[in-house]
Amino acid sequence: MSVIALVPARCGSKSIRLKNIRPFCGRPLLYWCLSALQNAKQVDRVILATDCVEIESCVKGFGFSKISIFHRVEENARDTSSTEDVMLEYLKFENPDKNDLLFLVQATNPFSTSKDFDTAVDLLNNTPIDSLLSCSRVKRFLWTEQGKPLNYQYEKRPRRQDFPGTMMENGAFYLNTVSSIVKHRNRLSGNIGIYEMPAFAALELDEEDDWQQGEYLMKKYLQPKPNVKDIRLFLSDVDGVLTDAGMYYTENGDELKKFNTYDGMGFKLLQELGIKVGIVTKEDRDLNRRRAEKLKLDYHFHGVDHKLKLVSELCTKLGISLKEVAYIGDDINDQELLRSVGLAACPSNARKVIQSIPGITLLETPGGKGAVREFVELLWDITE
Numbered sequence: 001m002s003v004i005a006l007v008p009a010r011c012g013s014k015s016i017r018l019k020n021i022r023p024f025c026g027r028p029l030l031y032w033c034l035s036a037l038q039n040a041k042q043v044d045r046v047i048l049a050t051d052c053v054e055i056e057s058c059v060k061g062f063g064f065s066k067i068s069i070f071h072r073v074e075e076n077a078r079d080t081s082s083t084e085d086v087m088l089e090y091l092k093f094e095n096p097d098k099n100d101l102l103f104l105v106q107a108t109n110p111f112s113t114s115k116d117f118d119t120a121v122d123l124l125n126n127t128p129i130d131s132l133l134s135c136s137r138v139k140r141f142l143w144t145e146q147g148k149p150l151n152y153q154y155e156k157r158p159r160r161q162d163f164p165g166t167m168m169e170n171g172a173f174y175l176n177t178v179s180s181i182v183k184h185r186n187r188l189s190g191n192i193g194i195y196e197m198p199a200f201a202a203l204e205l206d207e208e209d210d211w212q213q214g215e216y217l218m219k220k221y222l223q224p225k226p227n228v229k230d231i232r233l234f235l236s237d238v239d240g241v242l243t244d245a246g247m248y249y250t251e252n253g254d255e256l257k258k259f260n261t262y263d264g265m266g267f268k269l270l271q272e273l274g275i276k277v278g279i280v281t282k283e284d285r286d287l288n289r290r291r292a293e294k295l296k297l298d299y300h301f302h303g304v305d306h307k308l309k310l311v312s313e314l315c316t317k318l319g320i321s322l323k324e325v326a327y328i329g330d331d332i333n334d335q336e337l338l339r340s341v342g343l344a345a346c347p348s349n350a351r352k353v354i355q356s357i358p359g360i361t362l363l364e365t366p367g368g369k370g371a372v373r374e375f376v377e378l379l380w381d382i383t384e
Contacts, residue, residue, distance in 0.1 A: 130190025244368030
């Protein structure tokens, strides 16, 4: 038995144009559910069902190995098309084993985690239910338009803390067998179970007003600040991080780069906390050396082809581990090191493959505009 996840994402959106790839907490909205599915142990394959070239291109940039693209037909990508139509179209085309499980996952609820998907599969497999849907508990007293209470007795109004609340469908995901979906032509059937998610996951991103609230909730509940108490060494790349990656030349051929003074102060603030700081760059340029010397960095390494090897050797000399290192980089030659250190970050305009590294902090600031300073202030609560 395989577990397949189907994620519909069409071009059209009445409320927000190209909503599925609009930035949310620094990444395209689709990234959040696809990343959780990519890292879910129980999920074998992830199918993005789209009619949109822009969405397809964006998702391919994530570099997720489980994801493949299904090009849905035009008639199933209209405002009037149902999600069931897309599910059935995919199942008819792919014809998976009837005993396979199929997740229907919606990007407009970005609060699902890998643990949610794995636990949902266990719930379906180990309890007497045939299908399930995600819900959030809402502690609100509900009424009909005719003045009839739906979920409590108004004569015996309960205290809020004693009220169990009502399960509300939050649109995050649904799970059923392939055979049941085909038979009933519906995402749910049989004995339906509930997978409860936190109250904050009740929000779906359908309107502009939802966006700001959603980002606040994501940062508060699902993006806690990394633990920095063990960090002993802070390192940064140069081009694309301390600079905007531009290379400037004078008429005489002299090379120029633009650095940001906020980043320089960031290094100094860390040194005042007793943390060693430095740069590691593939470029071998005197102007980088002069910048490092002016900032009085503890370390600066130039012409480095294998950053992970060099930093590992430095850690050995210092008697620390890679998990006690924080590093910020932006391009593919930073990838190995970013995946190995205790804390990793990248500027907002880093390459997509870098942005998709699990656990990396994607900053709001682009390279050369104070990205290092943002990382320092974010992690160490420095606001001077």
